[in-house]
Amino acid sequence: MKILVAYGSKYGCTEKCAKLLSDQINRDHDVVLVDHKMSEPANLEEFDWVVIGGPIYMGKTLPEIVAFINHNLPELLTKKIGLFICAADLDKVVEQSQLVFDPELTRHAKAIEHFGYELSLEKMDIISKMIIRMVARVKENQYNIFTENIEKFAAMILNSN
Template sequence: MKSLIVYGSKYGFTGECAGILAKKISGKVDVINLEKEKVNNLNQYDNIIIGTSIYAGRIRKVVGKFCNENLDTLLTKRIGLFICCGQTEKAEEQLDMAYPEELKRHALAREHLGYEFNFNKMGFIDKKVVKMIAKIKENKREILEDNIDKLASFFN
């Protein structure tokens, strides 16, 4: 089976999680950052896993656009969905809001893979928003390896 992991990431953490996930899925796995590349041919893939970071309750625009533009094709594939968000207690709610309803119903698996607050990478506004919403004042990260393993298991 051939798998594709597509994602959108502002500061790179979601891409890091996508890379870890790719190593845990057997067979050929392509990983594409939608912020930098376009997907040429979805039909060549059996499995498609879509990931996005969540900032202030919003997904990356490129991920929303990808889902909407390719919904008909995606509904013919084995689908996995993931998010990376810092409000772990709201992860399920964030997952529900992140993706189109049809895609969520069709997905084999949905997981929250972790979060990172890296003030060294953030711009001034993002720092202010994170401090206000997440009440975080220092760098913090958590990769949820068990959730990555769970997600990978659906595609192995």
């Protein structure tokens, strides 16, 4: 089985999660990891599964993820799809995932998961740092990747046929 894991990441958390997922599934399958920012548009034809991961910023995901989905939607709807988000607001996980990904793609997905979040104040630009300090009242770095959710997601892909 050939699997594309396509992600976008501003400060590295979603990238870390995409790599953790790939490490778990590439023991048995051919996995291609693609950063939306750096890559040429992927040729989706060769993939059985497409996993798309993105972080949430002010209720939205990164524009390159939205562009990837919009550009490839008809073909994505012919694939097995897994979606994951990295987001710090634990009360709004379901509602934010539904906002972030196209509704048709969300309905078509075999798995939608929350892989956790990181808030590294020293990596942030000044505006992001201000928002996080003043709005979210975060005073120190937070590292909260949900490895059990990544394992569950990987197992679901590995057990699919």
